[in-house]
Amino acid sequence: MKTKTVTVEDAQSTFPELLTFASKGNEIIIVENNRKLARIVPMTTQSSKPRKPGLNKGEIWTSEDFDQPLPDNYWAGSR
Numbered sequence: 001m002k003t004k005t006v007t008v009e010d011a012q013s014t015f016p017e018l019l020t021f022a023s024k025g026n027e028i029i030i031v032e033n034n035r036k037l038a039r040i041v042p043m044t045t046q047s048s049k050p051r052k053p054g055l056n057k058g059e060i061w062t063s064e065d066f067d068q069p070l071p072d073n074y075w076a077g078s079r
Contacts, residue, residue, distance in 0.1 A: 002026045008037065 011018060011030045018028050028040040
């Protein structure tokens, strides 16, 4: 991946070219007064690997009362 750094002014005047550059897998850093403001990166496509359920088994938990209604005083603002 190549990285190109451009000023805000250059980004405004060459935006279509920068999008073409990014669409080829490259990155653009936009700066103003030597301060990084933004980064344009290519969109990634969905991974071709199928998701596997259960990879984080045992690391996430939910309390027993998770889906119970909240008490009335919660909605009244007197928690």
